[in-house]
Amino acid sequence: MIAVAVVFWLSAAAIVYTHLGYPLVLRALVSMRRHPTLSPGVWEEPPLVSLIVAAHDEEEVIAAKVADALALDYPRERLELVVASDGSSDATVERARAAGADLVLDLPRGGKVSAQNAAAARAAGELLAFSDANSAWAPDALRHLIEPFADPAVAYVCGQVRFLPPDRRRGRGSNGIADEDSTAVGGDGGGENLEGAYWRYEMAVREMESALAGVTAGNGAIYAVRRDAYVALPPAGSHDLSFPFLLAKRGKRSLYAPWARAEEKMAPTLEGELARKRRMMVGLWDIVVGEGMLRPGDYPALYAFEIVSHRLLRYASPLLHLVVVGTNVALLGRGWVYAVTLATQAALIAAALLSRAVPLAPLRFARYYVETTASIALGLWDRMRHGASGEWSKTEGTR
Numbered sequence: 001m002i003a004v005a006v007v008f009w010l011s012a013a014a015i016v017y018t019h020l021g022y023p024l025v026l027r028a029l030v031s032m033r034r035h036p037t038l039s040p041g042v043w044e045e046p047p048l049v050s051l052i053v054a055a056h057d058e059e060e061v062i063a064a065k066v067a068d069a070l071a072l073d074y075p076r077e078r079l080e081l082v083v084a085s086d087g088s089s090d091a092t093v094e095r096a097r098a099a100g101a102d103l104v105l106d107l108p109r110g111g112k113v114s115a116q117n118a119a120a121a122r123a124a125g126e127l128l129a130f131s132d133a134n135s136a137w138a139p140d141a142l143r144h145l146i147e148p149f150a151d152p153a154v155a156y157v158c159g160q161v162r163f164l165p166p167d168r169r170r171g172r173g174s175n176g177i178a179d180e181d182s183t184a185v186g187g188d189g190g191g192e193n194l195e196g197a198y199w200r201y202e203m204a205v206r207e208m209e210s211a212l213a214g215v216t217a218g219n220g221a222i223y224a225v226r227r228d229a230y231v232a233l234p235p236a237g238s239h240d241l242s243f244p245f246l247l248a249k250r251g252k253r254s255l256y257a258p259w260a261r262a263e264e265k266m267a268p269t270l271e272g273e274l275a276r277k278r279r280m281m282v283g284l285w286d287i288v289v290g291e292g293m294l295r296p297g298d299y300p301a302l303y304a305f306e307i308v309s310h311r312l313l314r315y316a317s318p319l320l321h322l323v324v325v326g327t328n329v330a331l332l333g334r335g336w337v338y339a340v341t342l343a344t345q346a347a348l349i350a351a352a353l354l355s356r357a358v359p360l361a362p363l364r365f366a367r368y369y370v371e372t373t374a375s376i377a378l379g380l381w382d383r384m385r386h387g388a389s390g391e392w393s394k395t396e397g398t399r
């Protein structure tokens with residue numbers, strides 16, 4: 001039983017570390033570095049940027065997205081707006097053209113990444129920026145997003161995405177989107193969706209990773225990559241997860257620019273958020289194993305530490321939880337501590353189930369954690385049953 005106890009405590013420690021311990025260790029490492037945190041760079045002249053928006057059946061928002069892009073505080077002659085329609089069956093293509101997009105690609109259905117690959121191949125910019133059809137950028141977002149590229153070692157930059165409750169309109173602050181302290185942004189979706197709270201945590205970690213060795217993931221709402229560093233991923237791939245670690249293997253840096261801000265609506269329910277995360281996790285196996293995330297020896301040492309701590313252990317959380325439960329049951333009767341740990345796990349599940357009837361904040365946090373962890377396993381299950389086509393649909397209530 002000594003071996004069982006060792007497995008139990010190591011698995012439990014790995015779960016606690018990846019969610020709570022890693023940010024604390026990361027903060028300590030960043031504070032010990034002599035190098036300052038990321039500061040804006042300066043271009044001698046604005047580079048040519050192609051802003052690419054992949055869209056599938058986005059007729060209700062695509063015109064507003066084109067208008068939002070064309071209103072950016074960036075020289076119009078140095079900005080190319082590309083809309084890549086991924087097999088849209090509605091008026092997405094016609095409305096994008098009518099709204100003034102420079103290039104509109106009417107592509108067959110192949111998935112988001114396939115549409116992005118096609119757009120990148122046709123784009124003229126030396127920097128390729130990407131956004132979602134339902135994301136709104138602050139007027140100065142593009143200028144801030146490209147500032148770090150003044151350093152030739154930087155190949156990828158993601159900005160800050162903030163989430164609006166689904167029943168609220170976008171507020172307008174001095175820079176064109178909601179003020180930093182606005183309760184309309186980063187909330188909990190009318191008392192149910194906790195994605196905003198999760199992203200505040202995630203972006204704090206991302207900022208520290210950027211200051212240390214580089215981010216381990218981005219977001220689809222606002223990011224950019226050098227054209228000569230762009231990787232044409234398979235349909236099930238993900239720019240958000242793949243670009244940072246693939247570029248790290250090439251000795252390039254991926255950074256977070258929090259002053260490049262965008263916002264979008266989050267899913268109105270936890271069920272909708274779980275479905276979205278489940279779809280995102282379908283291609284995770286291909287990324288972790290097929291694309292080589294699982295080989296930390298290919299990275300610089302500090303970046304390998306980040307990948308293991310923030311990505312690999314996080315993605316292993318469903319398995320780790322199963323191991324903890326199984327070994328905990330086997331250890332019952334070996335001391336009162338094992339009765340307490342098993343009761344704690346049972347309380348977590350009970351709180352998640354009870355939150356449907358009693359929407360108190362602690363119960364909803366428990367549900368969000370359980371469902372987010374479960375989405376990783378459910379995505380793998382979907383991958384095993386149906387493969388990974390890369391096709392995607394918009395989440396209801398986010399437009």
